Amino acid sequence: MRNWNALVRERLGELGLKAVQQEEIIAELAGHLEDVFKALQAQGLFESDASARALEEVGDWGVLARMLHRAKREEGNMNQRTKSVWLPGVISLVVASPFLMILEKVGVRPHIWGPSGFGLAIPLPWLIAQPAFGALGAYLSLHAGGDRRARLVAGLFPSLVLFGAFCLVLVMSVFVDWSVLASIRFVGFAIYICFWVVLPGLALLLGALPFLKQQKAAVLAGN
């Protein structure tokens, strides 16, 4: 009777994994080969033929060892969430932010929204460009295999970052300046959120929308 454990251990070599993992893999693969061997014997094959046929299950042991190592090792620095959410989102943000600075540099006048004294200035070309940034984030996420939620977050990333920044400023302002009435502070915050987060967010969503509808299967072949 063949010692399948010893055979797998010898042929597989060192996998570069934790000892416990390696032992578990050896035991599991040996068990599989044993089951195949027994099934072949039950079909009437002689021991030597059954053994040879069972080993054909593996093919190249070196290739198998590499595949097992890759499958079992811990995720690298860039896991799926990094690839499908953070990276596309940051790229979209990195492209969107300098665009606003460039507009200011070239002297694009901000558009005043709302009644005088109560409105906020937003550069209209920047707002118009938002769908392109939303599309960029969502497209990169889709390409990285992101699901619908990942694509949405990547598309809205610049607005989400801005929202986080405003929240931070609001919390800090409470500690820095107590004299401003809370109601005024929150109204101001709401207006800022509306003009710098919600409006651009809607524009980003508009750009991301085509990539949210798209099924992953549609890019299955192209990935």
Place this chain on the structure above:
Amino acid sequence: MTNRIRSKIARGSAELAILALLAEESLYGFEIAKQIEDKTGGALRFNLASLYPMLYELEKRGWVKGRWETNRAGRDRRYYSLTPKGKRKLAPLRREWRFFFRALDRLAGVSHA
């Protein structure tokens, strides 16, 4: 069709096959390979080298979970079952493949071939 595309499709279909099987019951590697071969009339076939790296990948993603148990023959085998995350993944995977085959059917009429 390039080898890369073919490999993507093969990999995706293999994942679906394994998850769909494990949605019904917990199985160990040899049983998974045997059932897939039997249920597809031999059209899909896993050998050891293709099955285990995929099972470990699925386990790493948290879609399946392996647990050592004793089988009917009294041997210790690692039984795989679907995790709640794997169950949630199965429905969209099925939808994606249905969508993919419908698209392919519209293009090439494969279902009438």
